Amino acid sequence: MTRPTVGLLYNPVSPLLIAQAPDLVEYLGVMPDRLWYDFGPNAQGRRFHRTLGAIDELRRCAEGRLTAGHGIGLSLPSAMPLDEAFVDAVAELAADIGFSWFSEHLSVFITPKGAVPNAQAGLGLPIAYDDEVYGIVAGKAARLRQALGCPIALENGAFFTPVPDPDMTEPQFLNRLHAEGRCETLLDLHNLYVNWRNGGETPEAYIAQLDPAAVIEIHLGGGDDFAGFYMDSHSSLTPEPVWETAFAHVAGFPNLRAITYEFQETYYEDLADGLIPELERMHELAETWAPRRRLAHAG
Amino acid sequence: MLADFQQALADLTASPELCMAVKIDPSLLMRRYQLTDREAGRLEGIVRHPGMACSCMVYRANRLAPLALNTPRLCKALGHDLRAVASDYWADHPQSNVHFYVEADRFCRFVRREIARGRSFGPEVGSALEIESAQVAAALRESHTEAA
Numbered sequence: 191m192t193r194p195t196v197g198l199l200y201n202p203v204s205p206l207l208i209a210q211a212p213d214l215v216e217y218l219g220v221m222p223d224r225l226w227y228d229f230g231p232n233a234q235g236r237r238f239h240r241t242l243g244a245i246d247e248l249r250r251c252a253e254g255r256l257t258a259g260h261g262i263g264l265s266l267p268s269a270m271p272l273d274e275a276f277v278d279a280v281a282e283l284a285a286d287i288g289f290s291w292f293s294e295h296l297s298v299f300i301t302p303k304g305a306v307p308n309a310q311a312g313l314g315l316p317i318a319y320d321d322e323v324y325g326i327v328a329g330k331a332a333r334l335r336q337a338l339g340c341p342i343a344l345e346n347g348a349f350f351t352p353v354p355d356p357d358m359t360e361p362q363f364l365n366r367l368h369a370e371g372r373c374e375t376l377l378d379l380h381n382l383y384v385n386w387r388n389g390g391e392t393p394e395a396y397i398a399q400l401d402p403a404a405v406i407e408i409h410l411g412g413g414d415d416f417a418g419f420y421m422d423s424h425s426s427l428t429p430e431p432v433w434e435t436a437f438a439h440v441a442g443f444p445n446l447r448a449i450t451y452e453f454q455e456t457y458y459e460d461l462a463d464g465l466i467p468e469l470e471r472m473h474e475l476a477e478t479w480a481p482r483r484r485l486a487h488a489g
Numbered sequence: 490m491l492a493d494f495q496q497a498l499a500d501l502t503a504s505p506e507l508c509m510a511v512k513i514d515p516s517l518l519m520r521r522y523q524l525t526d527r528e529a530g531r532l533e534g535i536v537r538h539p540g541m542a543c544s545c546m547v548y549r550a551n552r553l554a555p556l557a558l559n560t561p562r563l564c565k566a567l568g569h570d571l572r573a574v575a576s577d578y579w580a581d582h583p584q585s586n587v588h589f590y591v592e593a594d595r596f597c598r599f600v601r602r603e604i605a606r607g608r609s610f611g612p613e614v615g616s617a618l619e620i621e622s623a624q625v626a627a628a629l630r631e632s633h634t635e636a637a
Contacts, residue, residue, distance in 0.1 A: 227632040228587050235637025242634055263587065269492040301499040301584070302492035313548045315498050318531060322491055350540030350547075353531050388540055419543040 193480045194440070195256050196472040199409070199452035200248060206458070207465055208251055214469040217448045218252055219260040219293075219407075222283045228263070231275060238279045245286075252287055258407070258448065259284055259292040259338075260376075265300040266330045266344070267317040273300075277337045284338045290447070291406060292334065293343040293376040296327070296360070316349040319356040319363045331373040343406055345376040346396075348384040348422040361399035368404035374445070375400065378409035380422060383432045387420035393435045405443040410436065410472065411452040424454040427464045433471070441479050449476055493522040497532055503583060505545045511536045549575075552585050559593035559628070560621045563600065566613035574600065574610075590629040597622035 197217025198204050201224070208215050225245055226238045263276055284292060297314030317323050327344070335342045344367065346360055358366070364375045377400070382393035410433075412426030428436075428451065440446065449472050453461055497518060501508050511517050515533045518524060524532070535541060553575060557564055564571055578599045586592045600618055604610070 223587070227590075227634070229591070229633075230586070230588075236633075236635055239632060239634040269490075269495055298495050298498075301496050303496040313502055313544060313551055315495065315502065316535075318491075318494070318528075326491075350543040351535045351538040354534035355527065355531055388543070417543065417546060419540070421547070 193476050194446040195448050196469060196476050197255070197448060197450055199260060199450055200251070201453075201455040202244070203455045203458040205247055205251055211466050211469060214466065214473065215255065217256045217258070217450065218248075219258055219448070219450050219452075220248065220252075220283075220287060220289070221260050221262065222280050223261060223263045225283065226279065228276075231273075237275055245283075248287065256448065257287050257289055259287075259289040260345075261292065261294045262299060262314075264294050264330070264334070265298055266294055266327050266334075267296065267298050267323050268300045268302055269326060270300070270302040272330050272333055277334060281337050281339075284340065289338065289340055291341040291343055291374070292338050293345055293407065294334075295347060296344045296364070297347040297349075314347055314349075316347065316351060316353050318353045319358045319360055321357060324358075324363060324366065328367060328370065328372040331367065335373070341406070342373040343376040344373055345378050345409070346381055348378070348381040349390075350388055350419060352385075352390065359399055361396055361401075364404060365399075365401040368401055374406040375404040376407045376409065377405045377443075378411075379432050379435050380409060380411040380413065380428065382435070383429060384413060384420055384422045393432075397435070397439055402439075402442045403445055406445050407448045407450060408436065408440070408443070408446065409450050409452055410468075424452050425457045425460075426453075427461060427468050433475075436475055437478060440475055443479075446479060490523050490525075491528075493524055494528040494532065497522045497524065497528075498535065500583070501532065501536060501541070502544050502548045503579060505542075508536050508541060508545065549579075552579055555585075555589040555592040556596050559589060559625050560596065560617075562617040563597070563614065563621050566611055566617040567600075568611055570610055570614075574603065577603075588632070590625055590632055593625045594622070594629050597625055 195217035197215050197219065198207065199219040226240045229237050231237060259280060261280060264273060295314055296317065298317055299314055331342045344364065367373050368375065379393065382396050386392050410428040411424050412428050413421045413423045414425050451468055451472060501511065511533065518529045518532055567574055578596055581599060582595060586595065597618060
């Protein structure tokens with residue numbers, strides 16, 4: 191296995207950044223939800239209308255690069271059936287672009303008693319880490335893998351209010367999914383930082399519980415302070431403590447395939463001067479992966 | 490049951506008023522939702538968590554985003570009334586629509602309905618609503634990018 195690739199969560203300004211530094215972007219995480227208009231299951235006629243120009247541009251950017259899908263709309267932990275029409279639309283895009291894996295969030299975005307599946311809760315809600323939710327997530331992850339024909343990963347969330355009295359911790363939940371062959375982990379290091387800044391456990395304590403073999407992608411990113419809390423707003427470069435966590439642990443994830451920086455495109459002008467140095471530092475991070483892996487094998 | 494637990498959590502996140510009511514009278518949860526004792530206890534713990542205020546703020550910010558992006562003049566014209574109108578709109582439409590133009594179009598229709606019912610707003614609201622509701626409707630039509 192080669193070292194992990196370095197890349198971006200694709201957004202409308204990504205082509206500008208790629209044009210400036212094509213060799214620094216080896217990987218693109220693609221959000222299908224941002225490449226179509228979803229008129230809902232009760233739409234008259236076709237439900238999903240693709241933003242055709244944006245998809246053409248994505249195809250150009252994806253040429254010669256590794257790509258994976260990163261969804262938000264399936265809400266796997268929701269206590270409701272999987273939105274099969276949505277799965278079909280993701281599968282179509284996955285085949286078109288050639289996703290090597292597909293990730294979703296370990297959060298509830300769609301509430302079970304909503305009138306229509308494309309209506310969202312307005313926020314990623316925390317889940318109860320217990321057997322009941324595990325059964326729902328594991329079953330849907332298996333179905334998704336079957337439909338897309340590629341590995342599935344779930345991303346740890348940024349929460350202000352964890353659900354109390356869990357049967358297992360979030361890392362234990364993710365470890366079980368991995369151990370039972372249901373899905374892998376997308377470890378968002380900035381989300382760990384957000385949770386710690388808002389009173390949760392340290393990133394070190396979290397990672398110590400996580401099976402490192404489960405991690406196939408890590409996310410970097412930045413946020414800002416608001417009303418006494420630290421937000422996962424994707425509005426800044428990766429904070430130094432997140433880099434420290436990344437450099438301390440990347441070499442320990444033997445199946446890591448991508449290191450991804452995510453930012454919100456409305457902050458592009460504010461971030462512009464820092465983005466290429468950010469990508470360069472990500473490459474330095476990726477280079478730390480191989481030596482320790484070789485040492486581990488040598489040992 | 491889990492479905493009610495998740496719905497209750499969504500409802501609480503959308504409503505600081507409901508959070509306050511549950512803090513005062515936790516039995517409200519059992520009256521409104523079918524919950525196990527453990528689920529009710531979990532929700533009560535979440536409501537009392539200091540981070541719940543932040544969840545409620547982020548919820549409102551996320552729901553305001555499609556309105557501020559697509560009807561900025563209307564939002565500005567509503568001025569101090571925006572808070573109350575948006576809250577009423579969210580109470581009337583408790584779930585956001587992922588299609589931003591659908592969400593903005595729905596908001597414009599809601600404001601128009603409120604005016605028709607006799608609710609009065611600032612002098613600029615009518616013209617802002619006319620201009621931006623037409624723009625949103627056009628964008629919504631154009632978002633049908635593929636044949637039915």
